[in-house]
Amino acid sequence: MGHSQAAKAESRERVLRIAARRIREEGMARPGVADLMKEAGLTHGGFYKHFDSRDDLINQAVTLALLDGETKMTEAARRNAEKPHLGLIDSYLSTRHRDAPGTGCALVTLGAAAGRAGAEIKEAYQDQVQSYLALLSETADDRAPDEARADAMLTLSALVGALLMSRAVADPQFSDQLLQTVTERLERTAGKV
Template sequence: MGHSRAAKAESRERVLRITARRVREEGMTRPGVADLMKEAGLTHGGFYKHFASRDDLMNQAAALALADGETKMAEAARQNREEPRTGLIDSYLSTRHRDAPGTGCALVTLGAAAGRGAAEVKEAYETQVRSYLALIGETGDGDDPDEAHADAILTLSAMVGALLMSRAVADPRLSDQLLRTVAERLKRPAVND
């Protein structure tokens, strides 16, 4: 790869990474191309050398933002070798995660956009949901795969919902309570009738 091709690839990757962070922070409708290119240290006029359209950039950035979360979730599960599910829950439902949407889970920010968005965004969103369900299912107890899958669905839904609400409410005490209560409830052992 020649220097100009390498530089172009590096510039494109920088724009994608910046856009992925901004998509996590603001969703898919807010970041403007001019602002994104400026933040990447590039001119607005060079945009079309890298992407076919704003939609193309947003779709690729959303897919990247979603995929980045998978690595972080797997790392969180590995933090507590004795109880990987607890490590995952504690990391996901932390104030640190809540307060850093730019590096956090894109399922929270992109849920509504994926529901209304292009097929490729929906597919990227679904891929990550399935991946997270598999990861959470691996961290659970029990021998029944159907029960493990159902528990993973409940766990992921509760975590995403709690994080979303904790970012959306104005009262910091309620925000903390949402994270803490859902984490405590999810970590309780299952009660068999």
């Protein structure tokens, strides 16, 4: 790849990463092309060298945002070698994760918008849900596959819901309580099986 092609690829990646962060912070409707290009240090006119349309950019940025979360979930599971399930729960329901929506799990920030989006975004969202369910099922203690998947569905729903609510409430103490209580209950449940 020549220098100009490498620079173009680097610029495109920078725009995608900025868009993925901004989408998690503000939603899919919010970031405008001009703002994204400016933040990336590029001109608005150069946008079409990288993307066919704003929808093309948003679709790719959503996919990237969702995949970023998978990498972080996998890393979190590795933090507790004996009980990867618990490492995942602790990391996901941390105040650090709550306070960083721009780099956090896109399942939380994109859920409602993905439900109203087109097929491409819904498929990307579904793929990520399936991937998380597989990871949670794999990290569960020895259980029958159907039971592990059912528990994974419950756990993922609790993780996403608790994080969403902890970000949405006004009282910081109540926000912390939501995270702490759901963490304790999920860990207790995981320890029983």
